[in-house]
Amino acid sequence: QVQLVESRGGLVQSGGSLRLSCAASGSLSRIYAMRWYRQGPAAQRELVAGITRDDRTSYADSVKGRFTISRDNAMGTVDLQMNNLKPEDTAVYYCNVFLFGTTEYWGQGTQVTVYA
Secondary structure, three states: OEEEEEOOOEEEEOOOOEEEEEEEEEOHHHEEEEEEEEEOOOOOOEEEEEEEOOOOEEEOOOOOOOEEEEEEOOOOEEEEEEOOOOHHHOEEEEEEEEEOOOOEEEOOOEEEEEEO
8 A cells, every 4th residue: 555645736937846746655665656647627637757666767748858757765755846837737736656566546636737
């Protein structure tokens, strides 16, 4: 079992920055990948960024060069640094962890709103 607690999102002006954090507790040694997803208004949930236990990262094309994902395996945390935010980044952001095997867990989601 893994429990996830996300930091609060926020309201930020276009071009601004915001950092999201997610803290996992429970079976930390079983976590393989940690990811951030988002779901905008009337849109499907999409993968924003992911990082594996050995620090391999991947990003959606729409956020490359603007967002940076990082994790601390010992603490069980994953952060998403978001720079140069755009209105189209407005969404509910979800933390996700994927365990060795096929089990995954989701955070409760946090709202990020970017205004022009």
